[in-house]
Amino acid sequence: MREPALEVRDLRVRVGTLEAVHGVSFTLERGLRTGLIGESGSGKTLTALAVMGLLPDGLGASGSVLHEGRDLLQMAEIELCRLRGDRLAMVFQEPMTALNPVMRVGDQVAEPLRIHRGAGRGAAGRQAVQLLERVQIPDAAEKTRAYPHQLSGGQRQRAMIAMAMACSPDLLIADEPTTALDVTVQAQILGLINRLVEEEGATLLLITHDLPVVAQVCEQVMVMYGGYIVEEGPAAEVFDGPRHPYTRGLVDAIPPLDQDLPERRLRAIPGNVPALGEFPEGCPFRNRCPRADWRCQVMPALAGEQHKVACWHPVA
Amino acid sequence: MSGPALFQVNGVSRRFRLPRTSFRHAPATLTAVDRVTFELHEGESLGVVGESGSGKTTLMRLLLGLERPDEGTVEYRGASLRREVQAVFQDPVSALDPRMRVADIILEPVRVLHLPGDREKTLRELLEAVGLPQGSARRYPHEFSGGQRQRVAIARALAPRPRVLLADEPVSALDVSVRAQILNLLQDLREGYQLTLVLVSHDLSVVRQMCDRVLVMYRGQVVEAAETRALFRAPRHHYTRTLLDSVPTLRKRRAAST
Ligand SMILES: Nc1ncnc2c1ncn2[C@@H]1O[C@H](COP(=O)(O)OP(=O)(O)OP(=O)(O)O)[C@@H](O)[C@H]1O
Ligand SMILES: [Mg+2]
Numbered sequence: 326m327r328e329p330a331l332e333v334r335d336l337r338v339r340v341g342t343l344e345a346v347h348g349v350s351f352t353l354e355r356g357l358r359t360g361l362i363g364e365s366g367s368g369k370t371l372t373a374l375a376v377m378g379l380l381p382d383g384l385g386a387s388g389s390v391l392h393e394g395r396d397l398l399q400m401a402e403i404e405l406c407r408l409r410g411d412r413l414a415m416v417f418q419e420p421m422t423a424l425n426p427v428m429r430v431g432d433q434v435a436e437p438l439r440i441h442r443g444a445g446r447g448a449a450g451r452q453a454v455q456l457l458e459r460v461q462i463p464d465a466a467e468k469t470r471a472y473p474h475q476l477s478g479g480q481r482q483r484a485m486i487a488m489a490m491a492c493s494p495d496l497l498i499a500d501e502p503t504t505a506l507d508v509t510v511q512a513q514i515l516g517l518i519n520r521l522v523e524e525e526g527a528t529l530l531l532i533t534h535d536l537p538v539v540a541q542v543c544e545q546v547m548v549m550y551g552g553y554i555v556e557e558g559p560a561a562e563v564f565d566g567p568r569h570p571y572t573r574g575l576v577d578a579i580p581p582l583d584q585d586l587p588e589r590r591l592r593a594i595p596g597n598v599p600a601l602g603e604f605p606e607g608c609p610f611r612n613r614c615p616r617a618d619w620r621c622q623v624m625p626a627l628a629g630e631q632h633k634v635a636c637w638h639p640v641a
Numbered sequence: 642m643s644g645p646a647l648f649q650v651n652g653v654s655r656r657f658r659l660p661r662t663s664f665r666h667a668p669a670t671l672t673a674v675d676r677v678t679f680e681l682h683e684g685e686s687l688g689v690v691g692e693s694g695s696g697k698t699t700l701m702r703l704l705l706g707l708e709r710p711d712e713g714t715v716e717y718r719g720a721s722l723r724r725e726v727q728a729v730f731q732d733p734v735s736a737l738d739p740r741m742r743v744a745d746i747i748l749e750p751v752r753v754l755h756l757p758g759d760r761e762k763t764l765r766e767l768l769e770a771v772g773l774p775q776g777s778a779r780r781y782p783h784e785f786s787g788g789q790r791q792r793v794a795i796a797r798a799l800a801p802r803p804r805v806l807l808a809d810e811p812v813s814a815l816d817v818s819v820r821a822q823i824l825n826l827l828q829d830l831r832e833g834y835q836l837t838l839v840l841v842s843h844d845l846s847v848v849r850q851m852c853d854r855v856l857v858m859y860r861g862q863v864v865e866a867a868e869t870r871a872l873f874r875a876p877r878h879h880y881t882r883t884l885l886d887s888v889p890t891l892r893k894r895r896a897a898s899t
Contacts, residue, residue, distance in 0.1 A: 364816040478693075507692040508843065512887035534817050537889035564891050571818075578821040580846040582873070582890050589828050589850055593821035597786040613818075 329391075330355040330496050330528035331376070336388035338371045338380065343602045346371050347552040347624075348388065353496070358522060358529040360539030360560065362575075363549035366598050369532050372549070373498050377415055378405045392496070411441040414489035416518075418501035420481035424473040430484050431457070431469025437491040456487040460517055479510035486517060493525050500532040515542055536575060540564055548572045551599075551609025553624065558632030568634040571610045608636070616640075643853065644683035646718060647805060647837055648704060652676045653713035654861075655699050673699040675861035676713065681805070686831060686838040688848035688869065690884070691858030697841045700858070701728065701807050704839070719804055724754050727798035731810035733790035737782040744778035747796045754801055767796040770833065771826060788819035795826065799834065806830075809841040824851060845888050849873055857881045 331353040338346035346368040353359055363369035375386040378397060390397040392413070397405065409415075417423040425433055434456050435449035444452065450469070457465035460483040462476075473481055482502060489497060499518060503511035519542055522529045531542055539546050540560060547557040548569065556569040567573040574594035580586065596613035599605075607624050611617035616638040627635040655674040674696040681687055681704075689697050702708040703715050706722055719725045727750070730736050737746055747767055748760055768775055771792040782790055791811060798806060808827060812820040824847060831838050842848050848855055848869070855872050857865040857880065865878040876882045 364818055366816075508845075508887040509692065509883055512889070515889070535889070536817075537891050537893075540891045541889040541893065575818060576891065578818065579891060580821075580824075580844075580850040582846045582849060582885075582888055583892075585870075586850050590825050591821035591850065593825055594818040595822070597788050597819055598816045600786075 327354040327356065329353065331530075332389075332391040333372075333376065334389045334391070336372065336375060336386060336390065338368065338375050339385045339387075340371075340601060341383065345552050345601055346375070349549075349552075349554050350388075350627075351547055351554060351557065353528050353530060354545075355495070355528055356526050357545055358519070358531065358543040359545040359547065360543035361530060361532045361547050361549060362534065362536060362539055363532075364534045364598055366551070366601060367549040368552040369549050370500055373415070373500050373530065373532055377409060377413060377498065378402070379409075379415070407441070410437040410489075410494075411492045412494055413496050414492075414494035414498070416482075416485050416489050416497065416499040416502045418504050420473070420478075420485040423485060424481060426473055428472075429469065430471050430473060430476065433473075434469070434484060434488045434491060437488060441492050452491070453487075456491055457484065459490075459521075460484070460487045461513075462487075479506055479514065482506060482510075482514055483517065486514070486521070490521050490525070494527060495525075496528045496530070497522060498530045498532070501534070502531070503538065504533065504535070511538070518542070536564065536579060548575075551604040553609060553635060554627055555610065555636065556632075556634045557627065558629070562632050566632075566640075568632065568639040569610075569636050570614045570616050570638075570640060573640050574613075643685035646680040647683050648681035649714075649716040649718065650677060650679050650681075650704075651714045651716070652678050653700075653703060653710045653715055655696075655703060655708050656711045672861050674703060677858075677861075677863050678713075679856060679863060679866060681837060681839065683804070683837055684835065685854060686840065686852045688852030688855040689839065689841045689858060690843065690845060690848055690855060692843070692884075695858040696861040697858055698809055701809050701839070701841060704807060724756070724801045725804040726807065727801060727803040727805070728807040728809065729791070729794050729798050729811050732814050733787060733794045734782075734814075736794050737790060739782055741781070742778065743773075743780055743782070743785075743793055746782070746793060747778075747800055750797060750801045756801055763800065767799055770799065770830065771796045772822075786819075787815045788823060791815060791823055792826070795823075795830070799830065802834075803836065805837045805839070807839045807841075810843065811840070812847070813843065827851070845885065846890075857884070 329352045334350050335348045337344055337348050361369050374380045376390050380386055431453040435453040438444040438449045438452055453469050454465050457468055462468050462480055462483050503514050543560050546560040546563050547554050550571050556572045567576050577592040580591055605612045607622040611621040620637040625635050625637050627633045654676055656670045656672050659669045659671050691697055705728055744764055773792050812823050840851055852869050855869050856863045859880045865881045876885055
């Protein structure tokens with residue numbers, strides 16, 4: 326096992342009186358690309374926000390998040406600010422809400438350099454052009470003077486990635502970075518994230534509901550449902566031989582691009598994703614699971630060697 | 642498989658005026674749908690794919706008569722466009738009036754179109770057809786999950802007994818674990834009600850499984866129209882090839898496992 330870039334231990338996130346993330350633990354190995362798969366309500370975004378210390382008011386986190394021997398959850402906000410945008414960076418789904426609408430793109434991209442590297446206006450400005458060139462925004466010099474709404478969705482996402490990579494972070498968390506984009510643009514952005522992470526030797530946590538996106542980018546994968554990690558392991562193993570009935574269901578439900586299904590019927594998972602607070606006690610998937618029985622009233626631990634699963638009746 | 646043409650679309654264009662950016666220039670126009678020609682045949686399932694802004698929704702609105710063509714013609718060959726052509730859209734939340742009970746939502750088109758028949762019976766059959774419990778009738782949209790709301794929207798679209806169902810991104814706002822249910826439901830209904838289906842989707846794998854024929858749109862134009870099998874086996878237009886190459890799949894893996 327390589328050196329960990331981030332170690333999360335027993336992380337819990339509360340939303341008011343409800344617990345949305347139920348004590349998840351995982352390690353991101355340095356230089357690896359890990360996918361965190363989950364649909365709405367699984368707790369994946371809350372996990373990321375808690376790690377970054379960005380939970381909105383009214384939400385609380387407990388547990389520990391270790392980065393270079395220090396617990397981010399115990400850190401003062403001023404110290405966290407120093408890490409964010411420097412050692413730790415995040416890219417969000419909707420760049421329009423993450424970018425400042427009244428600030429020129431170049432100034433925003435240069436901001437981390439000015440804050441964390443003490444770069445002067447001129448130097449930061451020149452680097453901003455280089456950063457925009459690096460994320461392949463055409464006419465980068467011109468675009469530094471543009472406002473976010475003057476860029477296309479794909480260009481905004483590129484600008485946000487440029488900003489996130491400005492200080493060469495060692496951990497990049499990307500939350501649904503391509504969900505709002507067309508597949509052709511998605512392919513470019515994923516390629517870009519892949520290349521930057523590789524060049525910088527950075528660690529990537531890629532959060533998405535889209536399994537094929539993870540298959541394309543990541544070496545490792547974690548699957549969340551109802552606030553628990555229910556399966557994790559090397560991406561190839563998990564996608565070729567999913568062991569949790571939920572992961573199995575997700576993999577089976579994806580319509581193949583290169584062959585016809587009999588009778589044009591997809592293999593669907595029954596039921597709906599419950600609202601927060603309405604998941605069953607014990608295993609959160611048991612009310613939709615074909616393998617569930619009385620044992621599933623208690624949540625099993627996530628167990629195994631490389632490939633781990635939290636299930637009393639895993640798929641062979 | 643497919644019968645006579647129900648829709649005959651001939652060189653249809655729809656232009657929008659863009660907001661004026663300067664007083665010195667005339668306002669620019671955007672051609673959302675650009676000289677599109679195709680036929681929709683009874684019983685077929687037609688997929689429409691293309692990137693955001695390529696004109697897919699505008700084309701659906703032209704079929705529904707919600708947009709007037711600036712040039713060309715859209716001809717419906719059935720008896721009554723308003724009754725026989727119904728639509729389901731992406732976002733089941735904004736599509737359903739939150740103050741109305743499910744029963745009233747589903748029967749609204751029947752009421753508006755003054756269709757004869759036993760409404761209680763129609764309602765029971767529709768709930769059954771879309772897989773909602775009968776008790777749903779008295780409840781309000783907010784009491785349902787996204788997937789169930791889309792079932793309500795589908796039941797409403799089916800209420801006037803349409804011949805054509807236009808589904809514009811019907812599953813993209815839904816949780817991944819319920820998408821397949823809704824797609825299977827559409828497939829069942831197609832057979833059960835002999836529906837002609839137009840399915841707009843940005844997900845090529847979905848179109849591959851659901852549709853007999855596909856229109857590929859790019860900047861308002863149909864750049865390729867082909868039988869689904871042929872399109873996926875041998876895409877002819879450069880844009881179609883780019884599109885197909887861009888789709889990530891579980892099998893196309895870039896990163897090797899360590
Ligand atoms: N009422 C309108 N006024 C002005 N422009 C419009 C109007 N409706 C659509 N457009 C423009 O027409 C073009 C085509 O839009 P349309 O909604 O048909 O695309 P689409 O293919 O459905 O895209 P998406 O995949 O994002 O839903 C876009 O550039 C859009 O901004
Ligand atoms: Mg649309």
